[in-house]
Amino acid sequence: MARAFLRDKGRYVGLLDPTERTVLHGLMEQTRVLLSPEVESTGDTFDDLVASLGISLGGPAEATGNLGTHGGSAERADRDPALDRLLPTAHRGDDEVAAEFRRLTEEGLRQRKSRNLDVALERLSAATGDRVELDEIQAPAFLMALTDVRLLLGERMGLRTEEDADALYAAMEDLEDDDPLGYAVAWYDFLTWLQETLTHAVMGTDLGDAALDEPGAEFDDEDDDEEGPSRPGTL
Amino acid sequence: MTTAALSLAPVEQEETSTDELVAPDVPWVTIVWNDPVNLMTYVTWVFETYFGYPRSRAERLMMDVHVKGRAVVSNGPRESMERDAEALQGYGLWATFEKDE
Numbered sequence: 001m002a003r004a005f006l007r008d009k010g011r012y013v014g015l016l017d018p019t020e021r022t023v024l025h026g027l028m029e030q031t032r033v034l035l036s037p038e039v040e041s042t043g044d045t046f047d048d049l050v051a052s053l054g055i056s057l058g059g060p061a062e063a064t065g066n067l068g069t070h071g072g073s074a075e076r077a078d079r080d081p082a083l084d085r086l087l088p089t090a091h092r093g094d095d096e097v098a099a100e101f102r103r104l105t106e107e108g109l110r111q112r113k114s115r116n117l118d119v120a121l122e123r124l125s126a127a128t129g130d131r132v133e134l135d136e137i138q139a140p141a142f143l144m145a146l147t148d149v150r151l152l153l154g155e156r157m158g159l160r161t162e163e164d165a166d167a168l169y170a171a172m173e174d175l176e177d178d179d180p181l182g183y184a185v186a187w188y189d190f191l192t193w194l195q196e197t198l199t200h201a202v203m204g205t206d207l208g209d210a211a212l213d214e215p216g217a218e219f220d221d222e223d224d225d226e227e228g229p230s231r232p233g234t235l
Numbered sequence: 236m237t238t239a240a241l242s243l244a245p246v247e248q249e250e251t252s253t254d255e256l257v258a259p260d261v262p263w264v265t266i267v268w269n270d271p272v273n274l275m276t277y278v279t280w281v282f283e284t285y286f287g288y289p290r291s292r293a294e295r296l297m298m299d300v301h302v303k304g305r306a307v308v309s310n311g312p313r314e315s316m317e318r319d320a321e322a323l324q325g326y327g328l329w330a331t332f333e334k335d336e
Contacts, residue, residue: 085272088329090320101332105321112325140284143277147327154272165271192274199276203283233275235301 002190002219004197004206005134012134012201014194016127023187025124027149032117034152035086037110082155086113086148113148120145139202146195153188157181165234189231193219196232261334263316265309267300268329275301281326282308285319310335 003015016024087106091098119141123132134142159165168185175182197217200206267278275297282293286309299306308330309319316332323330 090331092331109325150272159271162271199280203280234271235269235273
């Protein structure tokens with residue numbers, strides 16, 4: 001069973017059992033595939049920048065043609081809707097400005113998000129004795145990777161508004177035990193809890209080693225009754 | 236020199252330049268929108284980490300997003316707001332930029 005991420009001698013350490021690591025690894029890989037940039041990172045920041053500019057500012061047709069609302073409309077048509085949660089429209093009300101912004105930023109965002117996921121995947125694979133260890137650089141990357149996984153999972157479960165969230169949890173009451181939606185929600189809740197503990201750890205608001213004796217320090221997957229710990233607050 | 240320039244300038248031109256002076260660039264804003272996935276603690280951490288806001292301000296902005304559905308998290312020239320929106324999207328927040336009306 002998982003134990004919260006806690007600060008431990010300048011590092012952040014959480015315990016995830018093999019099943020938890022396998023499932024999280026799989027979800028992160030799926031997110032990584034969806035976000036994968038046109039140009040994979042070379043490991044050199046400058047080369048990556050040049051490569052991403054080469055793609056985004058690309059061909060003569062794009063450079064001289066109608067960018068605005070027409071830009072990429074064909075590729076937008078078969079775009080996975082989950083991408084609009086991970087790479088949302090940056091301007092509401094002006095499609096032309098939004099398309100231009102997307103053209104200039106999307107490749108770079110895909111590269112950065114993919115790098116975060118790569119860091120998290122490597123950390124999960126490197127776990128020894130269930131210990132997942134993160135340093136000061138890896139912890140923020142892990143947090144962002146968890147966010148993107150939860151955004152993708154949330155989108156797949158139809159979680160787009162507060163009302164959706166209320167409806168989803170209300171529907172959970174009547175689900176059969178073997179309903180795949182219940183399985184998805186349980187993992188989603190687990191990742192929410194895990195991200196909450198790591199966020200507290202990097203903000204210095206975790207309880208440190210003292211938390212090991214606290215009831216909330218371990219994930220309780222039977223928290224669907226009233227007595228269980230409350231869900232971490234979402235926006 | 237200022238006096239000489241003014242005295243040589245036709246009245247119409249002077250008015251034109253005055254109009255330009257009193258119509259400064261409208262500042263742009265970065266907005267973060269409510270969503271049902273992002274955690275309150277995490278959003279507070281992002282505002283602290285990216286903007287360097289003190290915790291009290293970061294928490295207040297987060298609560299504005301949570302309660303009011305959106306919050307202006309930074310303002311300034313358009314280029315800066317585009318940079319902020321891009322960075323916040325990197326963190327997984329639903330960030331947009333627009334001209335402050």
